[in-house]
Amino acid sequence: MCGIVGLFLKDPKLEGELGAMLASMLCVMTDRGPDSAGFAVYGAGGKDSVKLSLRAARGYDFEGLAAGLSGPANGMPALVLHGTHAVVEIPQVREAAVRAFLAERHPEVAVVGTGSRMEIFKEVGLPSSVAQTFGLAQMRGTHGIGHTRMATESAVTTAGAHPFSTGADQCLVHNGSLSNHNALRRQLKREGIAIETENDSEVAAGYLTWRMREGASLGQALEAGLKDLDGFFTFVVGTESGFGVLRDPIACKPAVMAETDQYVAFGSEYRALVDLPGIAKAKVFEPEPATVYFWERAQ
Amino acid sequence: MNAIAPDVTFDLATTPLRELNEALHKATAESNARRWRVLNPNGRHAVAVGLAMPLTVEIEGNVGYYCAGMNAEASVIIHGNAGQGVAENMMSGFVHVRGDASQSAGATAHGGMLVVDGNASARCGISMKGVDIVVKGSIGHMSAFMGQSGSLVVLGDAGEALGDSLYEAKLFVRGTVKSLGADCIEKEMRDEHKALLAQKLKAAGLEGAVDVSEFKRYGSARQLYNFHVDNASAY
Numbered sequence: 001m002c003g004i005v006g007l008f009l010k011d012p013k014l015e016g017e018l019g020a021m022l023a024s025m026l027c028v029m030t031d032r033g034p035d036s037a038g039f040a041v042y043g044a045g046g047k048d049s050v051k052l053s054l055r056a057a058r059g060y061d062f063e064g065l066a067a068g069l070s071g072p073a074n075g076m077p078a079l080v081l082h083g084t085h086a087v088v089e090i091p092q093v094r095e096a097a098v099r100a101f102l103a104e105r106h107p108e109v110a111v112v113g114t115g116s117r118m119e120i121f122k123e124v125g126l127p128s129s130v131a132q133t134f135g136l137a138q139m140r141g142t143h144g145i146g147h148t149r150m151a152t153e154s155a156v157t158t159a160g161a162h163p164f165s166t167g168a169d170q171c172l173v174h175n176g177s178l179s180n181h182n183a184l185r186r187q188l189k190r191e192g193i194a195i196e197t198e199n200d201s202e203v204a205a206g207y208l209t210w211r212m213r214e215g216a217s218l219g220q221a222l223e224a225g226l227k228d229l230d231g232f233f234t235f236v237v238g239t240e241s242g243f244g245v246l247r248d249p250i251a252c253k254p255a256v257m258a259e260t261d262q263y264v265a266f267g268s269e270y271r272a273l274v275d276l277p278g279i280a281k282a283k284v285f286e287p288e289p290a291t292v293y294f295w296e297r298a299q
Numbered sequence: 300m301n302a303i304a305p306d307v308t309f310d311l312a313t314t315p316l317r318e319l320n321e322a323l324h325k326a327t328a329e330s331n332a333r334r335w336r337v338l339n340p341n342g343r344h345a346v347a348v349g350l351a352m353p354l355t356v357e358i359e360g361n362v363g364y365y366c367a368g369m370n371a372e373a374s375v376i377i378h379g380n381a382g383q384g385v386a387e388n389m390m391s392g393f394v395h396v397r398g399d400a401s402q403s404a405g406a407t408a409h410g411g412m413l414v415v416d417g418n419a420s421a422r423c424g425i426s427m428k429g430v431d432i433v434v435k436g437s438i439g440h441m442s443a444f445m446g447q448s449g450s451l452v453v454l455g456d457a458g459e460a461l462g463d464s465l466y467e468a469k470l471f472v473r474g475t476v477k478s479l480g481a482d483c484i485e486k487e488m489r490d491e492h493k494a495l496l497a498q499k500l501k502a503a504g505l506e507g508a509v510d511v512s513e514f515k516r517y518g519s520a521r522q523l524y525n526f527h528v529d530n531a532s533a534y
Contacts (some may be wrong), residue, residue: 270342
């Protein structure tokens with residue numbers, strides 16, 4: 001099992017509520033995945049800056065780290081603390097220097113994800129405590145995805161928690177299990193895609209990143225995934241401007257969607273959607289198997 | 300919404316689901332409360348399961364998994380969508396989904412009738428054992444897989460692998476069938492089949508609404524291993 005949720009706002013008036021709506025959806029999915037939880041939120045971001053979502057041990061001195069980053073980042077980076085995670089915002093042109101610095105000097109710090117707008121948080125524990133620790137309910141943004149995990153293919157660790165991010169502003173949550181992830185992981189590593197865990201879902205994320213790097217749109221990358229990914233999956237993926245859903249041809253894993261003039265919402269079960277505004281009048285439907293769904297924000 | 304006032308109303312926003320199901324299970328043939336109305340189901344699983352009396356339960360909203368599962372004699376009307384396994388293992392009675400049904404609607408059901416006004420997704424009527432299912436929309440892949448008896452009537456289209464490994468369940472589809480499963484074939488629609496189909500449509504409240512001659516009939520070719528007498532000695 002596992003629970004996944006996603007929310008893509010069409011109405012900017014709801015952006016202040018995105019985190020609160022996503023938190024409520026995530027917590028309802030606790031009994032599908034009580035081992036760990038995580039979420040990604042696409043919030044504000046500068047065109048010339050990039051946000052690094054960092055993770056370290058409890059009590060880690062992120063302020064000291066940020067001070068140390070002022071060298072490679074060419075100035076003191078903006079820092080927002082979220083418990084075991086912190087988001088630092090640096091000039092985009094300094095990203096490579098900062099990442100090299102982190103890799104060399106701070107192996108104790110993991111880069112969970114990067115992007116101009118995406119922030120990503122994940123931790124072991126019940127979804128409610130994970131959401132609370134990171135202050136999800138207070139976050140604003142245009143879209144977000146979340147996951148509650150019941151571990152099957154790899155251990156209950158923070159590194160094994162979703163969402164997985166393998167490219168800038170790209171993330172994926174997965175309910176299911178892939179059977180060809182080992183071969184695909186080797187292939188993707190040869191293509192230069194950074195895959196850090198033994199988790200099957202990270203391979204799916206890496207696969208989409210690879211496809212998009214090679215020029216595919218999110219929709220085309222998902223379409224190609226139908227051919228190349230073997231196993232059970234319902235994916236919800238996020239990009240800087242888009243939000244997509246894909247189920248395997250057998251449709252082993254559940255999925256329900258709701259669409260109104262204000263939003264598109266995804267839940268493993270309808271229960272996750274019941275507190276959304278106007279849900280009683282929403283178009284509620286089950287996404288078809290082997291069919292790519294995606295929505296893009298107007299630029 | 301209902302012309303006749305219900306005898307009992309349960310609001311699941313304020314009353315635990317278990318209390319509703321317990322109250323429904325306690326109903327006897329002599330109970331005065333025959334009509335029940337359930338508000339705010341909010342996608343909860345196992346709403347109105349295991350009913351064993353001729354009650355009428357109207358549910359106002361979308362339900363989760365297994366709604367009206369194991370139903371016997373009761374009529375359960377869902378004014379909304381139903382999650383996986385609606386009316387699974389139903390024995391008798393009537394279940395009506397006014398919206399769409401998710402996967403495995405009417406799975407393993409032995410009797411009664413399930414009507415879905417919208418679409419039913421994959422595995423509708425999987426391993427059906429005597430239930431009559433009428434879907435006004437379309438059905439998903441692997442429907443009626445290993446269907447043993449009963450009927451599945453679809454006014455729309457059917458997805459891939461319809462009737463795979465079918466036994467004696469009778470399938471009628473008005474629209475297109477994406478593909479037939481192993482050992483499932485189209486069969487001649489004779490008068491007796493038209494009469495049977497008309498009878499099922501009438502029971503679903505669709506008398507005269509559709510022309511039975513627009514349907515095609517599908518059934519088992521009886522060619523799989525289990526149908527060969529040569530293999531009987533293996534048991």
